[in-house]
Amino acid sequence: MDKFTVLSAVAAALPEANIDTDKIIPARFLKTTQRTGLGKHAFDSMRYLAEGSENPDFVLNQQPWRQAEILVTYDNLGCGSSREHAPWALLDFGIRCVIAPSFADIFFNNCFKNGILPIRLPRDICDALMGDAAMGSNARLTVDLPRQVVIRPDGQEVPFEIDPFRKHMLLEGLDDIGQTLQHEGEITVFEQTVAGERPWMPKISFE
Amino acid sequence: MAPRTLFDKIWDHHVVETLPDGTSILYIDRHLLHEVTSPQAFEGLRLAGRKLRHPEMTVAVVDHNVPTSDRTQPIEEPESRNQIETLERNVKEFGVPYIPLLSANQGIVHVVGPEQGISLPGMTIVCGDSHTSTHGAMGALAFGIGTSEVEHVMATQTILQRPAKNMRVTVEGTLGAGVSAKDVMLAIIGHIGTAGGTGHVIEFAGSAIRGLDMAGRMTICNMSIEAGARAGLVAPDDVTFDYVRGRPFAPKGEDFDKAVAYWRTLSSDDGAHFDTEVTLRAEDIAPSLTWGTSPETVLPITATVPDPAQESDEAKRVQMQRMLDYMGLDAGQKIAGTPVDVVFIGSCTNSRIEDLRAAANVAAGRKVADGVRAMIVPGSGLVKRQAEEEGLDKIFLDAGFEWREAGCSMCLGMNPDRLTPGQRCASTSNRNFEGRQGPGGRTHLLSPAMAAAAAVTGCLTDVRELA
Numbered sequence: 001m002d003k004f005t006v007l008s009a010v011a012a013a014l015p016e017a018n019i020d021t022d023k024i025i026p027a028r029f030l031k032t033t034q035r036t037g038l039g040k041h042a043f044d045s046m047r048y049l050a051e052g053s054e055n056p057d058f059v060l061n062q063q064p065w066r067q068a069e070i071l072v073t074y075d076n077l078g079c080g081s082s083r084e085h086a087p088w089a090l091l092d093f094g095i096r097c098v099i100a101p102s103f104a105d106i107f108f109n110n111c112f113k114n115g116i117l118p119i120r121l122p123r124d125i126c127d128a129l130m131g132d133a134a135m136g137s138n139a140r141l142t143v144d145l146p147r148q149v150v151i152r153p154d155g156q157e158v159p160f161e162i163d164p165f166r167k168h169m170l171l172e173g174l175d176d177i178g179q180t181l182q183h184e185g186e187i188t189v190f191e192q193t194v195a196g197e198r199p200w201m202p203k204i205s206f207e
Numbered sequence: 208m209a210p211r212t213l214f215d216k217i218w219d220h221h222v223v224e225t226l227p228d229g230t231s232i233l234y235i236d237r238h239l240l241h242e243v244t245s246p247q248a249f250e251g252l253r254l255a256g257r258k259l260r261h262p263e264m265t266v267a268v269v270d271h272n273v274p275t276s277d278r279t280q281p282i283e284e285p286e287s288r289n290q291i292e293t294l295e296r297n298v299k300e301f302g303v304p305y306i307p308l309l310s311a312n313q314g315i316v317h318v319v320g321p322e323q324g325i326s327l328p329g330m331t332i333v334c335g336d337s338h339t340s341t342h343g344a345m346g347a348l349a350f351g352i353g354t355s356e357v358e359h360v361m362a363t364q365t366i367l368q369r370p371a372k373n374m375r376v377t378v379e380g381t382l383g384a385g386v387s388a389k390d391v392m393l394a395i396i397g398h399i400g401t402a403g404g405t406g407h408v409i410e411f412a413g414s415a416i417r418g419l420d421m422a423g424r425m426t427i428c429n430m431s432i433e434a435g436a437r438a439g440l441v442a443p444d445d446v447t448f449d450y451v452r453g454r455p456f457a458p459k460g461e462d463f464d465k466a467v468a469y470w471r472t473l474s475s476d477d478g479a480h481f482d483t484e485v486t487l488r489a490e491d492i493a494p495s496l497t498w499g500t501s502p503e504t505v506l507p508i509t510a511t512v513p514d515p516a517q518e519s520d521e522a523k524r525v526q527m528q529r530m531l532d533y534m535g536l537d538a539g540q541k542i543a544g545t546p547v548d549v550v551f552i553g554s555c556t557n558s559r560i561e562d563l564r565a566a567a568n569v570a571a572g573r574k575v576a577d578g579v580r581a582m583i584v585p586g587s588g589l590v591k592r593q594a595e596e597e598g599l600d601k602i603f604l605d606a607g608f609e610w611r612e613a614g615c616s617m618c619l620g621m622n623p624d625r626l627t628p629g630q631r632c633a634s635t636s637n638r639n640f641e642g643r644q645g646p647g648g649r650t651h652l653l654s655p656a657m658a659a660a661a662a663v664t665g666c667l668t669d670v671r672e673l674a
Contacts, residue, residue, distance in 0.1 A: 016522075031243075074522060084247075106437075110353035110355065177362050180232060187234070201458075202324070204263050
């Protein structure tokens with residue numbers, strides 16, 4: 001996973017609430033067995049017209065937002081399906097940071113696992129950042145993870161919260177499994193305890 | 208010890224270790240896999256040279272991407288076939304118990320788990336699917352995870368989590384005629400909204416919930432995710448234990464008694480703290496359905512479509528108008544009487560035998576309206592067989608319904624079961640998002656009885672009028 005430290009990039013505004021993961025990547029594109037290659041289908045129904053050509057009115061089809069690496073939306077971003085294909089599609093498109101007043105839990109989690117930084121900021125600040133985003137390439141936002149601030153084009157700094165553990169994992173580009181396996185001894189002890197307390201727990205086998 | 212909620216108890220029983228920042232390593236008792244969200248996880252294990260820590264706590268089944276037509280024929284779409292063959296290779300290589308496509312036990316993972324006794328009270332259960340919340344009806348802590356977490360559970364049998372907040376939704380009273388668990392859950396989502404449960408685990412309580420059978424409780428917990436919650440729970444009781452007894456993987460004999468003694472400790476203590484409490488009266492809930500493209504756009508069937516002009520928040524007003532345009536509805540029109548093109552009875556929300564009985568009850572002696580395509584997709588091979596033993600297939604076929612094989616089908620339109628642009632569908636599934644059932648498709652979420660009523664009248668109909 002790529003490290004996330006400081007990102008200075010074009011931001012795109014999608015001023016909608018409840019952008020669900022079906023909208024980010026429709027189910028018919030989930031037949032892949034890979035993590036990559038989904039970027040061309042990101043926001044498919046908004047991005048392409050019925051006959052398959054690009055919808056010129058959609059922000060990610062316009063310059064300079066084709067190069068957007070930051071996305072700003074309204075509440076409850078990523079609701080619906082748990083599909084990690086949603087952050088994979090965003091990442092493959094080039095998005096590394098999503099900003100919204102609130103996120104659906106599973107999507108929020110899935111972003112971190114892929115080196116995408118989700119930032120919760122109040123609605124009025126999201127409105128201000130959407131105003132910045134509308135200025136396009138003249139108005140790059142800077143997301144400084146070590147200092148936990150979003151820096152607006154006029155230099156104003158907006159602080160944000162993040163779990164220390166998740167921050168560490170993003171900064172170092174670490175994956176969770178290696179971290180958890182450092183606690184394998186405790187997992188084994190737990191298993192032995194449960195085997196004593198709940199011996200009736202069935203094992204599954206179709207043999 | 209301070210009074211604890213049901214969620215607190217299951218959580219406490221599964222914490223391996225809590226890290227200094229408050230993140231816990233939570234032990235997982237059951238890991239359910241399907242073909243769509245597992246291939247990248249298996250690939251990750253392979254690249255890192257890792258194995259499954261506990262294949263015997265893991266079960267794989269194909270459901271999302273399988274055809275619901277004749278299974279003796281090969282799968283036509285090469286990508287779908289590849290995804291299923293990939294799972295079959297992976298379960299063989301990693302030694303995972305697997306229910307193949309042609310097994311009589313095959314079905315939707317959230318129907319199969321409880322049905323086989325794979326999901327039991329008090330367990331932690333995860334699956335790379337948001338509707339894993341369904342298993343909360345057993346009194347288990349069950350939630351959907353992403354593919355990276357699937358790989359994490361495969362390798363460590365644990366997941367990294369912070370404790371959720373506790374919400375209790377209490378529904379007291381007696382449900383009226385024609386009102387089902389689906390209507391109760393739609394009413395709850397309409398009340399608290401699609402983000403109302405964010406960060407919470409919801410415990411469903413009250414006499415109306417206690418009075419539901421297991422299928423009804425599964426319908427309720429299934430759609431907890433549509434209320435934004437991490438999971439839904441119903442405290443296990445005699446209804447639960449009667450359901451579990453005798454299932455293939457349930458504990459047997461003395462083990463069962465020991466298990467029940469433990470399961471009986473799993474309820475919220477008097478005085479336990481809930482961060483959020485919501486109460487509904489069962490008598491206030493009518494047969495309901497959604498009008499828009501978010502599951503919170505709930506109406507009683509007797510109501511009219513809302514008017515965006517009455518919404519003061521501009522962003523909401525714009526979104527409402529877009530929903531009306533997408534759904535082809537006008538503000539102020541009566542929702543009942545709107546013609547439908549397709550009726551879909553199925554999905555992990557409503558494809559159990561009880562759901563099919565409710566639909567058959569309405570369909571019996573009637574005919575599917577001209578021009579309507581009506582599909583019944585049982586939740587599992589066993590549900591299908593049971594329905595056939597009860598003669599429900601004959602009722603449906605005589606009425607002009609399609610009687611199909613088990614799978615997720617038109618709930619998400621991964622397989623060929625899809626709406627075409629502009630088609631309006633009365634659906635017992637869980638999501639009405641734009642394009643969910645096929646690009647341009649229009650979905651109204653409702654109960655199996657209401658779906659059957661739409662099929663035989665050709666329009667959205669108050670099922671009570673067919674009584």
